[in-house]
């Protein structure tokens with residue numbers, strides 16, 4: 001029987017949403033597989049999450065050790081390599097922790113590796129079929145993964161339907177004693193919080209958001225004029241911040257701000273999942289992009305294929321004339 | 323400090339509209355514009371800045387074909403001292419582990435204090451750095467957006483959710499994957515590339531490296547095909563003249579609270 005283990009990420013004693021998504025992912029791998037949640041950490045936060053997971057999973061493994069209090073991937077990896085059966089399927093989120101943990105774990109467990117899986121299409125013999133994306137979401141691919149000696153995989157948050165939790169009545173197995181030697185050559189020091197900027201884009205109902213399509217720092221003015229006309233605020237995708245054209249506090253996405261506007265104007269943004277991961281609350285999304293195949297058009301409500309450098313000034317003028 | 327940076331030649335997502343080939347099993351690669359992976363550029367810049375401060379050498383390495391030489395030269399024009407091309411028909415079809423195994427063989431021939439990769443490349447997997455570290459038994463940190471070099475240790479910041487930064491102390495040698503935004507990569511023009519055009523870039527084969535079991539036959543994870551998903555209806559595309567489009571858009575924005 002296929003054995004699947006899901007690593008539960010959490011913050012301040014609350015599991016991330018993906019804890020409710022792993023069960024759907026596991027079913028798509030193998031309807032009859034056993035599924036076990038794995039929670040590592042220390043103290044009250046750990047106990048709280050373990051307790052919550054018994055409502056979602058029938059089996060929960062708890063690993064309590066002071067060295068695991070902060071999830072340092074180099075330490076957690078050592079513990080997991082001792083606890084997870086080497087031929088099992090191990091799932092973790094494709095987030096900044098999963099990206100840190102999982103590739104190395106697949107080496108330590110001598111398992112196959114697949115990253116950022118968005119769908120599974122079942123097992124045939126010892127071959128698992130999965131779907132992932134490449135090139136910033138521009139194309140998808142089917143993958144075959146040989147699971148004969150196990151597999152480690154990261155799954156994209158939000159890609160599998162969340163299950164209803166609460167009543168699984170799961171049992172807890174304490175494997176703290178099996179964690180083994182947790183010494184590591186990487187030591188966690190502290191978290192430095194992101195700087196607060198001069199504008200709070202999370203408070204605005206309308207965002208004019210610019211991406212790499214703005215092409216040049218001088219062109220940002222064009223977006224600012226549109227934002228003024230719409231009584232909106234300018235936000236952006238990551239490359240604009242990387243180029244230091246706007247402050248980090250204006251960045252929308254998983255490594256930036258989570259926004260919940262009513263209207264989101266995506267101007268020259270391709271629509272990567274890391275960007276869209278910061279757009280919540282089901283806003284009305286308008287996408288303007290000169291590439292008719294840009295992935296953003298699959299999630300936008302309204303799309304326009306035009307050059308934003310021509311389109312934005314004309315839209316601004318038309319709005320100002322109203 | 324001896325620093326090795328692993329780089330990759332990739333289709334440029336900003337420059338291309340991707341189409342599938344006739345058989346649907348690959349991209350139509352005939353007219354694709356390639357460049358160095360965006361993340362790798364930041365890694366090379368960071369390596370150069372470290373060496374400028376504390377001394378040493380930056381070596382750039384790639385697993386690829388003849389055409390991959392151009393990305394090595396580009397990074398050498400930025401200031402990397404050496405380039406190495408790992409190339410062999412036997413490498414074709416390698417999965418992430420195959421690529422990591424090839425790089426590991428080369429790394430073990432040298433003596434590096436710091437090994438860097440980009441946080442991810444065209445496949446969006448972000449796997450080679452973490453695999454390399456595990457194969458070499460070195461500490462690893464991904465998504466690094468700050469590095470401070472000390473004596474036998476370095477302090478690194480990792481970018482985590484919400485743009486917060488996780489600070490770690492790492493012992494050397496170690497492997498880091500570099501996130502965009504850590505620095506501002508310097509510009510290289512045609513002249514810069516011309517200057518390094520004559521520099522020797524050694525090419526190493528599977529037998530030079532002594533690696534086996536990589537390539538398609540050794541790959542446990544394989545791409546079967548490419549496809550463009552049909553995600554339902556998608557956006558309602560506004561068509562017509564720009565004036566007509568703007569008129570329709572304004573009506574919609576008014577209805578949805580955008581104006």
Ligand SMILES: Cc1cc2nc3c(=O)[nH]c(=O)nc-3n(C[C@H](O)[C@H](O)[C@H](O)COP(=O)(O)OP(=O)(O)OC[C@H]3O[C@@H](n4cnc5c(N)ncnc54)[C@H](O)[C@@H]3O)c2cc1C
Nearest residue numbers: 211212213237238253254255256268270275290291307308
């Ligand atoms: C761990 C991690 C975290 C990340 N976090 C974030 C995050 O928080 N936020 C984020 O945004 N990204 C994030 N990224 C980066 C993300 O993967 C993408 O690289 C990024 O979102 C791309 O930004 P973009 O859409 O502006 O650029 P591109 O993908 O380059 O797209 C530019 C678009 O503009 C169009 N265009 C170009 N010129 C014009 C023009 N003149 N008129 C109209 N359209 C034009 C192009 O057709 C293209 O579709 C993260 C990546 C990683 C690995």
